[in-house]
Amino acid sequence: MDDLLRAAAERSIRYLAGRDARPVGPMPGAVERMAALGGSLPEEPSDPAAVLALLDEVGSPATVVGTGGRYFGFVTGGSLPAALAANWLAAAWDQNAFSRTTSPVAAVLEDIALAWLVDVLRLPAGTVGAFVTGATMANFTALAAARHAVLARAGWDVEAHGLFGAPPISVVVGAEAHPTVFKALGLLGLGRDRVVRVPADDQGRMRADAFPRLEGPAIVCLQAGNVNTGAMDPFAALCPLAREAGAWIHVDGAFGLWAAAAPGRAHLLAGVELADSWATDAHKWLNVPYDSGLAFLRVGEALRAAMAVSAAYLPEMASREPGQYTPDSSRRARGVEVWAALRSLGRAGVADMVERTCRHAERFAAGLRAAGYEVLNEVVINQVLVAFGDAETTRAVVAGVQKDGTCWCGPTVWQGRTAMRISVSSWATTEADVERSLAAMLRIAGERKVGKLTIGGW
Numbered sequence: 001m002d003d004l005l006r007a008a009a010e011r012s013i014r015y016l017a018g019r020d021a022r023p024v025g026p027m028p029g030a031v032e033r034m035a036a037l038g039g040s041l042p043e044e045p046s047d048p049a050a051v052l053a054l055l056d057e058v059g060s061p062a063t064v065v066g067t068g069g070r071y072f073g074f075v076t077g078g079s080l081p082a083a084l085a086a087n088w089l090a091a092a093w094d095q096n097a098f099s100r101t102t103s104p105v106a107a108v109l110e111d112i113a114l115a116w117l118v119d120v121l122r123l124p125a126g127t128v129g130a131f132v133t134g135a136t137m138a139n140f141t142a143l144a145a146a147r148h149a150v151l152a153r154a155g156w157d158v159e160a161h162g163l164f165g166a167p168p169i170s171v172v173v174g175a176e177a178h179p180t181v182f183k184a185l186g187l188l189g190l191g192r193d194r195v196v197r198v199p200a201d202d203q204g205r206m207r208a209d210a211f212p213r214l215e216g217p218a219i220v221c222l223q224a225g226n227v228n229t230g231a232m233d234p235f236a237a238l239c240p241l242a243r244e245a246g247a248w249i250h251v252d253g254a255f256g257l258w259a260a261a262a263p264g265r266a267h268l269l270a271g272v273e274l275a276d277s278w279a280t281d282a283h284k285w286l287n288v289p290y291d292s293g294l295a296f297l298r299v300g301e302a303l304r305a306a307m308a309v310s311a312a313y314l315p316e317m318a319s320r321e322p323g324q325y326t327p328d329s330s331r332r333a334r335g336v337e338v339w340a341a342l343r344s345l346g347r348a349g350v351a352d353m354v355e356r357t358c359r360h361a362e363r364f365a366a367g368l369r370a371a372g373y374e375v376l377n378e379v380v381i382n383q384v385l386v387a388f389g390d391a392e393t394t395r396a397v398v399a400g401v402q403k404d405g406t407c408w409c410g411p412t413v414w415q416g417r418t419a420m421r422i423s424v425s426s427w428a429t430t431e432a433d434v435e436r437s438l439a440a441m442l443r444i445a446g447e448r449k450v451g452k453l454t455i456g457g458w
């Protein structure tokens with residue numbers, strides 16, 4: 001095993017060291033060459049070193065280099081050094097984070113990481129949390145607790161009896177809510193389409209003046225960080241309206257919640273602490289390896305009621321039993337990497353990472369505007385939407401940027417306009433990365449303008 005693990009470490013180091021000298025997308029021909037990974041199931045065992053070599057030689061070139069400094073897709077970050085190293089060690093530990101008995105260290109690291117997260121994200125003291133795979137599952141987990149709480153208040157035990165015959169729940173979402181919120185609502189039997197949609201403004205913020213009148217059990221889903229613009233819902237105006245109606249307030253803050261960690265940006269989230277639950281990702285702005293999401297609840301009781309394996313598990317334990325707070329039972333120890341990321345960065349490091357990436361976004365916006373291109377959003381955090389002309393032109397530039405390989409950005413449609421989305425989320429992005437990427441974008445857009453889109457590159 002020793003030589004094999006040393007080889008794995010060496011191959012990993014070589015992969016990371018080489019990421020600057022290759023395209024951000026897959027290497028030319030790499031996707032086709034993955035056929036070598038398949039074929040029929042081998043009849044006989046093979047040497048693990050040969051398995052690792054095949055994986056590296058065929059698999060590594062077919063990756064998207066999300067760990068590098070010039071990946072600006074999907075608001076996902078890379079892996080901080082301490083988080084990646086902790087991930088390797090945790091893989092060697094192979095802990096089952098289900099309970100304090102199956103893994104004392106996983107349970108304690110989760111406790112510590114949760115307390116630090118509540119602190120750095122400025123959530124109310126006493127907030128409890130669950131470690132899940134991502135913000136989709138964090139939305140699901142928190143909304144399951146919401147479903148429990150609003151129906152319990154109406155005298156209905158949803159875990160025991162389901163939704164058949166239950167009092168109806170009004171579900172309120174913003175017109176620009178993330179698609180995964182609807183997925184979570186569908187999984188919970190609350191329906192993707194029976195929601196009340198509140199109009200949003202030109203940045204995607206729910207309009208407080210359009211907030212509906214609510215009666216009976218109700219859940220209001222707000223958003224911290226629109227996936228396109230980065231805009232925050234006006235929590236200070238909306239939360240009191242929802243609270244007055246007796247509604248449960250949930251916030252999808254997959255990446256935007258992290259703005260609370262930067263002193264210069266925290267004001268954007270004023271009032272978010274008035275909510276009952278929050279969903280966020282650690283694999284986005286905290287830069288830990290996939291998969292890592294977090295659900296937070298002001299009061300843990302509803303989450304435990306929704307997630308405990310059986311009612312017999314319900315008596316409160318002296319300490320938090322992780323498996324009573326998550327949809328999973330057996331699961332990996334995600335708290336390890338979150339702990340390592342926070343322990344290595346400290347409060348100042350998290351603040352700096354968030355602020356730095358926001359500044360990089362501002363630089364992109366300024367450089368694109370100066371070249372005459374239209375930035376469609378107010379760049380309040382780390383998101384930039386740019387149009388290079390009409391939809392066809394913008395789509396061609398996005399395709400050109402991806403093919404060129406200097407950096408990676410995806411296309412989007414924002415309130416009817418086709419745009420390229422730049423999400424600066426990685427700890428690894430330097431000013432040099434920004435300038436090099438900006439130059440590539442401008443070169444490609446310029447070539448398109450004069451009708452000779454010749455993509456150079458790799």
Ligand SMILES: *Cc1c(COP(=O)(O)O)cnc(C)c1O
Pocket residue numbers: 075133134135136137178180181225226227252253254255281293
């Ligand atoms: C990314 C994102 C999600 C989904 O997160 P996953 O980690 O992919 O499950 C949900 N909401 C918002 C606002 C997001 O940006």
